[in-house]
Amino acid sequence: MKPINVALIGLGTVGCGVYQTLHIQRQRLEKLVGAPINILTIIIENPDKHQKISAKTNVTTDVNAVLNNPEIDVVFEAIVGKEPAFSILKECIQAKKHVITSNKEMFATHGEELKRLASKYNVQIGYDATTAGGIPIIQIIQQLLKANQIQYVQAILNGTTNYILSAMREKNITFSTALDEAQKWGYAEPDPEKDIEGFDAYYKLMILSELIFEKQPDLKNVKRKGIRDITEESIQGLQTEGKRLKHIAKIGYDATGKLTASVEPEAVSKEHPLYAVEGVNNAIHIKGDIVGDLTFTGPGAGSFPTASAMIEDFCILFKKEQTAIASSKAHATV
Numbered sequence: 001m002k003p004i005n006v007a008l009i010g011l012g013t014v015g016c017g018v019y020q021t022l023h024i025q026r027q028r029l030e031k032l033v034g035a036p037i038n039i040l041t042i043i044i045e046n047p048d049k050h051q052k053i054s055a056k057t058n059v060t061t062d063v064n065a066v067l068n069n070p071e072i073d074v075v076f077e078a079i080v081g082k083e084p085a086f087s088i089l090k091e092c093i094q095a096k097k098h099v100i101t102s103n104k105e106m107f108a109t110h111g112e113e114l115k116r117l118a119s120k121y122n123v124q125i126g127y128d129a130t131t132a133g134g135i136p137i138i139q140i141i142q143q144l145l146k147a148n149q150i151q152y153v154q155a156i157l158n159g160t161t162n163y164i165l166s167a168m169r170e171k172n173i174t175f176s177t178a179l180d181e182a183q184k185w186g187y188a189e190p191d192p193e194k195d196i197e198g199f200d201a202y203y204k205l206m207i208l209s210e211l212i213f214e215k216q217p218d219l220k221n222v223k224r225k226g227i228r229d230i231t232e233e234s235i236q237g238l239q240t241e242g243k244r245l246k247h248i249a250k251i252g253y254d255a256t257g258k259l260t261a262s263v264e265p266e267a268v269s270k271e272h273p274l275y276a277v278e279g280v281n282n283a284i285h286i287k288g289d290i291v292g293d294l295t296f297t298g299p300g301a302g303s304f305p306t307a308s309a310m311i312e313d314f315c316i317l318f319k320k321e322q323t324a325i326a327s328s329k330a331h332a333t334v
């Protein structure tokens with residue numbers, strides 16, 4: 001049986017989660033996708049950091065080892081920032097490789113172009129890991145909410161800020177101690193300003209916006225405010241009023257028909273659907289015109305939750321491929 005040959009680009013918090021999951025869960029995954037899985041190549045930046053990888057895998061800084069290898073079927077990309085990720089993924093798609101990414105900053109800007117390119121080259125893009133970590137929100141919206149028109153979204157889309165706000169309240173620790181903890185757990189971006197100032201949540205909101213509303217709002221209709229100025233006193237003060245501070249991302253049409261979005265701290269009380277979302281968890285609350293209100297909650301960052309989203313994309317992709325091969329064989333025999 002032809003194996004599925006995999007490449008990883010990036011072997012940090014997320015890439016390691018994917019690598020380990022492909023090893024630990026190998027038997028089950030191979031059964032699911034119906035083929036042996038080989039990790040042929042891993043692209044990293046500093047080779048000295050990565051001594052413990054199996055000798056069967058080529059670990060290199062040269063991305064051509066992926067682009068010029070026709071044996072590689074699928075590329076998992078988990079590096080930081082728009083470039084070189086966008087250029088690499090474009091070339092992977094042009095080389096007819098499926099791609100699975102966790103890189104929201106890149107995908108919020110270039111996702112639509114990559115989707116068009118993938119459709120032209122007849123390959124698939126998985127991007128569930130870009131938004132809300134382990135919550136399979138992209139697949140849920142794509143596959144399970146086709147008939148509903150989603151009217152608005154309000155969500156906690158950043159694990160680091162939710163962790164900080166929860167830890168400041170529960171453990172009565174400072175902002176900077178809470179941020180150190182989030183960094184230690186691998187939740188924060190290499191540049192944590194992206195989390196704290198709300199850029200990361202904004203990227204994820206824009207990815208949801210493209211999926212749900214098929215466009216992004218004009219920048220003038222987007223408000224973004226971080227949590228840098230939040231003090232322990234203000235959090236404890238809200239606690240005595242029975243409220244919690246949450247960094248909430250919202251998007252929907254306003255009364256004048258404009259698509260508007262915001263990412264900002266908000267004090268919410270017990271009745272609010274996001275009140276009980278604590279620690280590194282994220283949650284997405286949506287209103288569908290048929291179903292009504294739905295809330296999805298789960299781990300929003302970290303190695304294995306994010307790897308889970310990428311591996312689920314991988315399984316969906318190759319199950320689809322196997323079904324297509326099986327049905328074309330069936331037609332050939334008839």
Ligand SMILES: NC(=O)C1=CN([C@@H]2O[C@H](COP(=O)(O)OP(=O)(O)OC[C@H]3O[C@@H](n4cnc5c(N)ncnc54)[C@H](OP(=O)(O)O)[C@@H]3O)[C@@H](O)[C@H]2O)C=CC1
Pocket residue numbers: 009010011012013014015043044045046047049078079080081084102103104105129130133186187188189190300301302303306
């Ligand atoms: N951490 C999390 O919980 C989540 C992160 N993400 C996103 O996933 C992506 C990866 O995040 P994370 O794993 O935390 O980041 P890390 O900083 O932990 O890892 C980044 C990896 O990318 C490699 N790398 C960096 N630049 C290049 C390059 N130019 N070419 C090849 N490899 C490169 C690094 O190599 P080396 O190891 O040699 O330095 C490292 O292995 C980011 O886009 C992030 O926003 C998404 C969801 C959750």
Ligand SMILES: N[C@@H](CC=O)C(=O)O
Pocket residue numbers: 130132133157158159160161187188189195200300301302
């Ligand atoms: N830094 C991000 C990682 C996941 O997307 C976060 O904290 O949510």
